[in-house]
Amino acid sequence: MTINDDLLNEITTMLTGGIRPSLTTMSATSDLFEAYILSIMLRAAQRERAEIEYRGPDDRPTNRFVFRTSPGYLWSQTRAYTFALIRFPNVEPLEAHLGVRVSGKSGVLHEFDVCAIRRSEAITSRNEQVHPRHSKVVIGVECKFYTSALNLGLARSFLGLGVDVTAKNTFFVTNASSPSVEKLLSARERNWGNLVYPGATMEVDRQQHEFQTVFKHYKAR
Amino acid sequence: MVDRTFSEAYKVILEHLRKSGFGWVVAQIQEQVRSGKPLIKDVSPHPAIRSIQFVDEEFEATTTTKGRRQRLAATENYTDKERLEIVITAIDSLIIQTTAMQEELIDFFVGSTDDSQEIHFEPDEFDESDTLIIGYPSKKHKASVGDLKELLGMLREEAGIDNKR
Numbered sequence: 444m445t446i447n448d449d450l451l452n453e454i455t456t457m458l459t460g461g462i463r464p465s466l467t468t469m470s471a472t473s474d475l476f477e478a479y480i481l482s483i484m485l486r487a488a489q490r491e492r493a494e495i496e497y498r499g500p501d502d503r504p505t506n507r508f509v510f511r512t513s514p515g516y517l518w519s520q521t522r523a524y525t526f527a528l529i530r531f532p533n534v535e536p537l538e539a540h541l542g543v544r545v546s547g548k549s550g551v552l553h554e555f556d557v558c559a560i561r562r563s564e565a566i567t568s569r570n571e572q573v574h575p576r577h578s579k580v581v582i583g584v585e586c587k588f589y590t591s592a593l594n595l596g597l598a599r600s601f602l603g604l605g606v607d608v609t610a611k612n613t614f615f616v617t618n619a620s621s622p623s624v625e626k627l628l629s630a631r632e633r634n635w636g637n638l639v640y641p642g643a644t645m646e647v648d649r650q651q652h653e654f655q656t657v658f659k660h661y662k663a664r
Numbered sequence: 665m666v667d668r669t670f671s672e673a674y675k676v677i678l679e680h681l682r683k684s685g686f687g688w689v690v691a692q693i694q695e696q697v698r699s700g701k702p703l704i705k706d707v708s709p710h711p712a713i714r715s716i717q718f719v720d721e722e723f724e725a726t727t728t729t730k731g732r733r734q735r736l737a738a739t740e741n742y743t744d745k746e747r748l749e750i751v752i753t754a755i756d757s758l759i760i761q762t763t764a765m766q767e768e769l770i771d772f773f774v775g776s777t778d779d780s781q782e783i784h785f786e787p788d789e790f791d792e793s794d795t796l797i798i799g800y801p802s803k804k805h806k807a808s809v810g811d812l813k814e815l816l817g818m819l820r821e822e823a824g825i826d827n828k829r
Contacts, residue, residue: 445667446748446822454815455680458755462808466762469688471796474785479765482772497773508773508783512796515788522786590689590754591696618761623702640757641764 474512476588477541477556480616480639481510481527483647484539484557484582487654488529491662496528502569511542514554517568517575529559531662536562537581545583546574547607553577555613557584577608582657589619598624602631612657616650670744670823677751686758693754697747700739708733749825752816760816763801763809770800 466472485495499505500520509523517540527539537559544552552574564579585601587593601615615628618640628635636650682690716723774781785796820827
């Protein structure tokens with residue numbers, strides 16, 4: 444079987460000039476994907492009757508959306524980073540952040556691409572300039588945006604993270620798919636979501652439900 | 665014009681991606697191709713071997729009973745058609761998925777506010793990465809993405825690849 448050369452030319456012409464993705468670097472696509480997963484987490488909270496409000500580093504409401512390009516300290520005032528305040532009735536509110544460092548059991552720092560942290564812990568972090576403790580993270584997500592199958596090393600790193608942070612509500616979420624990664628994480632009973640991208644309705648719904656389940660248990664405590 | 669084999673088409677697209685500054689995409693594709701396709705094989709493992717030592721010589725004795733069939737992990741190379749599928753998926757992720765995510769993010773976070781229709785991704789102190797500002801994709805860009813999606817669909821169809829995306 445062969446491929447029609449005209450068709451191939453049309454595609455390659457589009458790639459080289461006709462269409463430029465607005466995001467050209469690997470880090471830019473990762474940033475976008477992390478924000479996308481945050482939006483799925485916030486939708487899950489809304490489905491669980493949460494009220495969402497966006498706030499800046501001064502803890503005041505904001506309509507500006509500024510997210511981190513790489514992991515940083517929750518209390519950072521360098522930029523007007525935005526976080527989402529999640530309020531469920533009758534339980535402590537949560538804060539959802541992108542790319543913050545948290546301290547593990549050993550006291551060593553780890554990074555969550557997306558996380559929901561107890562409000563009191565986040566306030567302590569901002570006021571005292573200390574890292575949030577992993578035990579106060581209600582949901583932690585490692586996000587991987589890949590254009591092809593993930594390599595196994597990424598799953599191994601995620602498993603390693605589970606040694607030093609509470610693994611129960613940490614998720615490995617990717618837009619891609621990799622049988623080896625999925626097999627390894629399933630064998631180790633870790634949470635993972637694959638093929639999560641706009642238009643993949645079943646996978647996106649499933650991920651949203653998984654976040655919803657965590658919020659459901661959090662509300663019931 | 666001469667039509668291309670799957671293998672040639674794969675190489676041509678890779679070359680264009682590389683020329684367009686998407687070396688990182690090419691690297692991810694090549695990494696997957698190099699790693700090969702994981703699969704499970706149903707095999708009868710070789711019977712256990714026992715070493716038997718006589719005075720001066722050592723023999724290997726094989727037990728006569730064959731092991732029961734087991735499912736063991738293996739890896740095989742991707743076919744030309746599968747490699748073409750990998751590269752199509754990569755373009756889909758790079759352009760179609762990111763455009764759709766951009767759209768969803770603006771709708772979700774900014775949609776209801778009167779402020780600037782943008783989301784900023786900014787580096788923290790000592791982080792030297794560039795600031796990224798995303799807005800709603802332009803009509804022209806969306807139209808081009810629609811065209812590309814159609815072309816990739818045609819390419820999949822022509823190559824006999826399941827058009828699941």
